[in-house]
Amino acid sequence: MFQGLLNLPWWGDLLALLVLVQITIAGVTLYLHRCQAHRALDLHPIVSHFFRLWMWLTTGMVTKEWAAIHRKHHAKCETVDDPHSPQVLGINRVLFTGVTLYVKESHNPETMSRYGHGTPDDWIERNLYTPWHKLGVVLMASVDIALFGLVPGLLMFGIQMAWIPFWAAGVINGIGHFWGYRKFQTVDASTNIVPIAAWIGGEELHNNHHAFPTSAKFSVQWYEFDLGWFYIRTLSLLGLARAKKLPPRVRLDPTKSVVDAQTLEAVATNRYEVLAKYAKSMKLAWNEEVAKLREKQIFADGAAARRLRRSITKGVAPSAEAEREAVERALATSPRLATLYRMREELQRTWERSTLSTDQLVQQLRDWCDRAEASGIEALAEFSRRLRRYAAA
Secondary structure (H helix, E strand, C coil): CCCCCCCCCHHHHHHHHHHHHHHHHHHHHHHHHHHHHCCCEEECHHHHHHHHHHHHHHCCCCHHHHHHHHHHHHHCCCCCCCCCCHHHHCHHHHHHHHHHHHHHHHCCHHHHHHHCCCCCCCHHHHHHHCCCHHHHHHHHHHHHHHHHCHHHHHHHHHHHHHHHHHHHHHHHHHHHHCCCECCCCCCCCCCECCCEECCCCCCCEHHHHHHCCCCCCCCCCCCCEEHHHHHHHHHHHCCCEEECCCCCCCEECCCCCCCCHHHHHHHHHCHHHHHHHHHHHCHHHHHHHHHHHHHCCCCCCHHHHHHHHHHHHHCCCCCCHHHHHHHHHHHHHCHHHHHHHHHHHHHHHHCCCCCCCHHHHHHHHHHHHHHHHCCCCHHHHHHHHHHHCEECC
């Protein structure tokens, strides 16, 4: 009993633990997240049920609860209704007590009924996995002790139980909305924690996921690696998985110079990348104008200038009255800065006005490009000329 049936050396126990927790991570990212919550992935029934059983044994999580809470997170992101936003609740609370936020939200019947649709509702779910969700972790503890021994087994069980609450509920939901790099200017605060996403199954590429939530693949740049996508490709080769949707790719047609319906569709599809490209293209112009404003002592310090740049380039509204007044003064003082700010807002409204017809939106985007190229700001004109070349993928 003390040694366990496997009687492994310490490094063998450690290797086994890493394998077990990575299977759990794979279950979260492939089954719960990409397959159940977002329907971005189809899994073979054998694979799907294996992960459902594994989640029951290693986490006690109910599929409907996890999917419902995550869908609500996307629907209400960074608002008071978001179940786990560090922007609202604070980074420490989400990072270290994320699992309690999950449990609290799982007891909200409105969340379950509104966001929990389409999840498994068969006999075994109704009679075992949901009502007896705590039984699974008890069985897992027994198996760990039997295989690895009393002390190693209990240690391994404890780490297994803490793995998802910390790395998924804490790190991804916390740090993934607080610190990291942003490829896409999404309306939330999501970030990519690291480009090589191999420790938490690819979930580290959280900003990419929020930009394209229905994509089965989280990596979009050549230097990014999504371990979950590697698993999906392996399962696909075995006929056990099928990705239903992938991130869109920008395609530029060098022969295009007229804005048409294809241009509008491509811009709207890649809207977060368009905004990021806009900010990057205007960086030199922003810096030149901000430097002039600092010479005129519009800002008291460099921090104020950085807040202005963040407000203008990313469309983030200042939270304090003093910051709002500083932005207004800057825009009133610098016509070029006001133009760049206004043009960004108008560009974003192009894909937000759903009441307009396609022809009206095409004309609106065409007018935007004409005004950008007549603005006298070379960076803005060059960005507009590139935008005209957007074509359907």
